Amino acid sequence: MTTSLTAEDQANLERLEDQLGTAPKGRGDLIPLLQKAQHILGYLPDEALSLVADHLSINRSDVYGVASFYNQFRFTPPGKNPVKVCMGTACHVRGGEIILENFERKLEIKEGETTQDREFSIERVACVGCCALAPVAIVGKTLHGHMAPSKVEGLVLRVRLEREKAEREAGKS
Amino acid sequence: MNEDGKRQIDTAYQALADEAQRQKALFDQSPLPKIHICMASCGTASGALETQDAFMAALADRGVDAHVHTVGCIGHCYAEPVVVIDYPDSGFPPILYPEVTPGKAKMLVKLFLEEGDPRFEHIMGATVENEMIPAVTEFSRFNREKRVIMERCGKIDPEKIYEYIAEGGYASLAKALSRTQEEIITEVEASGLRGRGGAGFPTGKKWRFAKNAAGGEKLIICNADEGDPGAYMDRTLLESNPHQVIEGMMIAALAVGADRGLFYVRAEYPLAVRILTTAVEQTRELGLLGENILGSGFNFDVDLFQGSGAFVCGEETALIRSVEGYRGMPRHRPPYPVDQGLEGRPTVINNVKTLATVPPILEKGAQWFRGIGTPDSPGTAVFSVVGNVTHPGLVEIPMGVTLRELIFDICGGIPNKKSFKAVQIGGPSGGCLSEEFLDTPVDFDELKRAGAMMGSGGMVVMDEDACMVDVSRYFLDFTQKESCGKCTFCRIGTRHLLEILQRLTRGEGREGDIEQLEALSRNVRQGSLCGLGKTAPNPVLTSLAYFRDEYEAHIAEGRCPGCACRALTAFYIDLEKCARGCDACVGCCPVEAVFTTSNRKKGIDQALCVKCGECMVACPPDYDAVVKISPAHLAPIVERPPENKP
Numbered sequence: 132m133t134t135s136l137t138a139e140d141q142a143n144l145e146r147l148e149d150q151l152g153t154a155p156k157g158r159g160d161l162i163p164l165l166q167k168a169q170h171i172l173g174y175l176p177d178e179a180l181s182l183v184a185d186h187l188s189i190n191r192s193d194v195y196g197v198a199s200f201y202n203q204f205r206f207t208p209p210g211k212n213p214v215k216v217c218m219g220t221a222c223h224v225r226g227g228e229i230i231l232e233n234f235e236r237k238l239e240i241k242e243g244e245t246t247q248d249r250e251f252s253i254e255r256v257a258c259v260g261c262c263a264l265a266p267v268a269i270v271g272k273t274l275h276g277h278m279a280p281s282k283v284e285g286l287v288l289r290v291r292l293e294r295e296k297a298e299r300e301a302g303k304s
Numbered sequence: 305m306n307e308d309g310k311r312q313i314d315t316a317y318q319a320l321a322d323e324a325q326r327q328k329a330l331f332d333q334s335p336l337p338k339i340h341i342c343m344a345s346c347g348t349a350s351g352a353l354e355t356q357d358a359f360m361a362a363l364a365d366r367g368v369d370a371h372v373h374t375v376g377c378i379g380h381c382y383a384e385p386v387v388v389i390d391y392p393d394s395g396f397p398p399i400l401y402p403e404v405t406p407g408k409a410k411m412l413v414k415l416f417l418e419e420g421d422p423r424f425e426h427i428m429g430a431t432v433e434n435e436m437i438p439a440v441t442e443f444s445r446f447n448r449e450k451r452v453i454m455e456r457c458g459k460i461d462p463e464k465i466y467e468y469i470a471e472g473g474y475a476s477l478a479k480a481l482s483r484t485q486e487e488i489i490t491e492v493e494a495s496g497l498r499g500r501g502g503a504g505f506p507t508g509k510k511w512r513f514a515k516n517a518a519g520g521e522k523l524i525i526c527n528a529d530e531g532d533p534g535a536y537m538d539r540t541l542l543e544s545n546p547h548q549v550i551e552g553m554m555i556a557a558l559a560v561g562a563d564r565g566l567f568y569v570r571a572e573y574p575l576a577v578r579i580l581t582t583a584v585e586q587t588r589e590l591g592l593l594g595e596n597i598l599g600s601g602f603n604f605d606v607d608l609f610q611g612s613g614a615f616v617c618g619e620e621t622a623l624i625r626s627v628e629g630y631r632g633m634p635r636h637r638p639p640y641p642v643d644q645g646l647e648g649r650p651t652v653i654n655n656v657k658t659l660a661t662v663p664p665i666l667e668k669g670a671q672w673f674r675g676i677g678t679p680d681s682p683g684t685a686v687f688s689v690v691g692n693v694t695h696p697g698l699v700e701i702p703m704g705v706t707l708r709e710l711i712f713d714i715c716g717g718i719p720n721k722k723s724f725k726a727v728q729i730g731g732p733s734g735g736c737l738s739e740e741f742l743d744t745p746v747d748f749d750e751l752k753r754a755g756a757m758m759g760s761g762g763m764v765v766m767d768e769d770a771c772m773v774d775v776s777r778y779f780l781d782f783t784q785k786e787s788c789g790k791c792t793f794c795r796i797g798t799r800h801l802l803e804i805l806q807r808l809t810r811g812e813g814r815e816g817d818i819e820q821l822e823a824l825s826r827n828v829r830q831g832s833l834c835g836l837g838k839t840a841p842n843p844v845l846t847s848l849a850y851f852r853d854e855y856e857a858h859i860a861e862g863r864c865p866g867c868a869c870r871a872l873t874a875f876y877i878d879l880e881k882c883a884r885g886c887d888a889c890v891g892c893c894p895v896e897a898v899f900t901t902s903n904r905k906k907g908i909d910q911a912l913c914v915k916c917g918e919c920m921v922a923c924p925p926d927y928d929a930v931v932k933i934s935p936a937h938l939a940p941i942v943e944r945p946p947e948n949k950p
Contacts, residue, residue, distance in 0.1 A: 161629035162612055166571060200631040200788070201612030203571050220534030220728065220764045221690035223778050229916045233894055236914075257533045257572070257613075261349035262690035263381040263697060274349045280916040281892040 136176060140208075143172045147179060151186045161187060165198055174205045202257075210245045210252035212290050214238070215269040219258030225265040231255060233283040234268070250294070251287070309600065310482040316598040317478035320590060324469035337370040337391035337417050341404075342384065342458055344377035344543040345536070345575050346697075350384035351405065358406035362413035370417060376544020378458030379698030380445070381690075386458075387412075388431055394420045397430040400440055445695050448714045450676060450702045452684045453660045457544035462579050465586040468547040474592060476666035480555045481600040485515055488559040492662065494670035496682040501527060501618070501655030502730065502759045503835070504681070504748035507662075510652060513642040514560040517650035522562040525646070525653045526553055527623060528569040528576070531615035532731035533782060535762030537686045538656040540698055542569065542576040545660075546583035550606070552659030554593075555666060557604050560652055565606035568623055572613055581608060615732070615786035618760075619834045620645075620653040622788065633788045634834035657686060657761075677703030681747035685761060691728075692767040694719045701746065708742040711765055722767035725866070726851070730759025732779045732786075733839030735846030736772060755846040757839070771868035772851040773858050777805035779843040783836065793831030797824055798840050805844070809869040811935070813859030821855075822848060864934045870915040873932060874939035877906050877919075881929035889919035889930065899944045907942030 136144070147168050154164060164186070168179045175198055184194040198204040216222075216231040231253070235241055238251050245252040261267055264276025270286050331338075339359055343352050356372065363370055380386060383402030389412065390398035399422055401412070408426060415421045422437075429440035441447045451457075460467040468474070480488055493508030514522060526549060530538040542549060553565050569577050584606055587593045595603045609627055616622045617632040624646045626632035645651020661683060665673045677683045681703040687710070690696045694716030701710060707727060711717065718724050726736045735756035737744070744754050751758050766775065784798040801824055804817055825841030832838050848855060857863045864872040877889070877898075882905040889906055890898045897912035898919060906929075908919070920930040933939050 158629040159627060162626065163610070166610060166612070197629070197631055201614050201626075203612035218533065220731070220762065220778070221696070223533075224691050224764060224766055224770055224775075226917065229914075232914065233916070236894070257531065258536060259345075259349065261346050261381065261384075262534060262536075262688065263346070263384070264350060265690070267349075276350065279892075279921065280894045280914075280918050281922075284894065 136178065140172060140176065144176075144178055144182070147171050148182055151182060154186065156187055158187065158189070161189070161194065161197060162201075165194075165204060169204060174208050176206070176208075207243070207245055207252075208249060210250050212251050212271045213269075214251055214253045215256045215259070216242075216253065217257075217259045217265070217267040217269075218255045219262060219265070221258070221262035222266040227266040229280055230266050230268055230278045230283065233280045234287075237283055237287050250290075305482050305484075305600075312599045313478055313481050316591075317474065320469055320474070320592075324466040327466050328470040331371070334371065335393060337368075337389060337393070338373055339370055340373045340375050340388040340390070342377055342386045343374040344540055345573075346377055346381045346540070347384045347386065348575070350381075350403075352385035354406045355385045355387065355404050355409050358409035359413065362410040363417075366413060366418060368413060368417050370413075374461055374463075375459060376457045376462050377540045377698065379454060379540070379700070380695070381697035382695045383428065383697075389416060389422075391417065394422065396422050396436060397432050397434040397439075399437065400428045400431055401426055402428045444713050445699075445716065448705075448709070449700050450684050451700050452664050452673075452676065453541065453548075453657050453686055454544070454698065454700045455664070456548065457541065460545065462544055462546055463582050463586075465547060465583065465590060468545065472667065473547055473663075474551055476663040477551050477554050477592070478598060480558050480666055481598060481602060485559050485561060488555065488666070489515060491670050492559070492665060495665045495673040496670075496680075497658065497661055497665060497673065498681060498683075498748060499655055500657035500661065500686075500761075502733070502757065502761075504758060507654065507658055510642060510654075511556065511559050513640070514562075514650050514652045517643045519648075519650055521564070521649050522560050523646055523649050523651040524553055524557050524560070524562045524565040525620075525623065525627075525651060526565065526567045526656060526659055527618065527620070527653050528567060528573075528656045529611045529618045529623060530570060530573075530656075530760060531613070531618055531786075532733075532760045532762050534690055534764050535688050535731055535760045537688055537698060537761050539570075539573045539576050541656055541660055541686075542573070543579050546580045547587070548660045548663055549656055550583060550587055550593075552662035553606065553654075554597075554604055555662050556652060556654060556659060558602060560650075562652070563603050563605075565604065566627065566646070567606060567608045568611050568617075568627065569608060570613060571610040577608065577610060584608070614788070615782070616788045616834070616836050619836060622834065623653065624651065631788065633790045634836075636833060678745065678747050680749055685746055685758065687746075687761045687763045689715045689763045689765065691764040692718055692720075692722065692770075693765040703747040704745045706743050706745050707737070710746065710763075711742070715765075718765070718767045720767075722769065724765070725768050725770055726766045726772060726775075726847075728764040728766065728775065728843070729756040729762070730842075731762045732783045733757060733835065733842055734759045734762075735842045736766075736775060736850065737846070738850040740850075755842070755849060757842070769866050769868060771809075771864050771866035772847040772854045773805060773808050773864070774866075774868050776843045776847050777802065777809055780805055780840070783840040787836065787840070791832045791834075791837055793828045794833075794837030794840065797828035797831070798837075800824055801828070801841065801844060808855065808858045809864075810871045811858070811862040811869070813855075813862075815859065817859055818848065818852070818855050862935045867932045867934045869934075872936060873915055873934045874910060874936035875908055875913060875915060875917070875919060875930055875932055876939040876942070877908055878929045878931050879905050879907075879942070881927050882906055883924075883927050883929075886924065886927065888922045888924060892918045892922040894918065901942060902945045907944065909944055910936075910939065910941070 430437040622632040
């Protein structure tokens, strides 16, 4: 689970360290602090877990034990366009697993992983609460209802094209 | 409390109520058209934000004046984004429009608000009875419901406290403040209210235990850790009317003598967290939370804790553990939380819907509440009915309505001319009921008798294409992942169950598997401490009881009767029906498994096919040439011509 930290991660770790300075130190603050760390960094690298552990004077193993117990916490960096495939009951009945598989095939990563260029990551999520639109996938911040395997390729392509376009325009100006 | 004290509370409340009425009158009497947009999670997921932007832009572009009013969820998820336009000057009653896309929003601004044409083809109905437009209350999806908990959902803006007060909000609190603890508890006991979290424990009794518990500084926790996949009532309620829950919590606090409350809300519900935070702040600003509430001398304040997503934390002792900063593992009871809960203090833990039911009970009385539902389960139940059903969404019905009425009459039955196979009630802890149970009335005891349970209120309807073995596998997959690992039977037993079910869905079933499933299920049930383990085998046991033939078909014939298990299913193209030259299936295949045969018809390369079913959807209904078959070896083999090799 060692992922090399980017410059951005380093800066975020410093921000986290700053904010921890004024944070309370009770055992009950562990989960809220982990949430704060993940909010700042997007995930929990070893370094962030250590910072929280030292702040609360708890063993690092203990902190990792709590963090890994809960679904909310992740230990790998999310992609810029996280793909979340709903695995709620309604989506399952309507073929959510097939959608997940298609994303995995197209992006050549498994769920829980991030592509090399940190552009995409795939997660399975419990119900996102729009069961009427099942099966559902969220790419970036946009929700796509009534998903079909053939839509997957288009969605991935669209994100890649948009990025290329943005890069071209950035190059022009 | 003496008369003076009571008068003081009344005056303080009346001041708030007057201000609320003033603001409401101002809004109601405004001649401008009012556009109410439902903006809970389900609405925004379907694009309500874009719809709102489109309304704003169109109003600005065309120079039309109107109030855009965001409200919570009305529960009609199939019709989202839902918009109600109230334009009295047009001469029409308030009209409900379903599925309002940004384009439709622009069109409505131009044609309805500017030109006065309500566009009848887009209307679902009027929200009130009138002579011009049929009212939505003529649909059974509307008029068969009985709303107690969700009465104000979708009518008020959850982020404006005065809108709740104008609808009579916090009046029950004011009433409760001038009563004794005993009087409140007696009223709730008399109402027969049972916990809406699933187990159905009498709420009044729980409060009495807590009131009598030794130790000061009692606590109330509102359990909004809704982890059941496919259930979202608690979230919708918090997003649509958080104040009713806060008010219920304050009444509970008064009854047991607590001075602090805690909302345990899933962090995966960002909108609910945001709206609840705003609601608490507004309540504090008006002096309804804090010290000396409404001049009564009662002090109470609430905190918010974001649960990090562990299904087991819905169990009360696990929830407490997680608030204390540890892994959410349940512990042995007794001592019950009402005696020793968070930080060792007496703690009442109530579900969101339970707390939301309390204010109406105090307002209208225990007798009124007893008049709804069945004698042993009074009141209403909120279900999220989803899956293969025509009108999915949230439905609040009186207890005692049968499953048939709920699924067929209220939610419109099974779409696409398919037939009903099963309904799964209560999520991973519940069970699958077959057709013969459709006349079971919905209440705590009847559902338990049938082998399912009320649970949190998730209800998934399945049509003939569902495979019950696969559904059991799905739920076991969930519980196995969510087992906290404390009890050996739950930790290892669910894994074994899952492995057997996985084998069955792959077509590798063995003789004796069914017996082993049954034995293991019983053991897991007996050997687990908390509700998660005790109920985890329910999906297996109920489906074995009512759909045993499907398990047998998987094992003996390698056949999946629903054609849902992909390892046991194949797709092929019926060459008699396939049309020459049509390429619909070729373009949609994600893995290029469809090829053209030598006589220009299509075939499927079984080695490449991932069995996603896209070609079946894409094949024009005129030809309907794609066939799904189980077991897989029955599919005729069509050779790919050498010139068409990929």
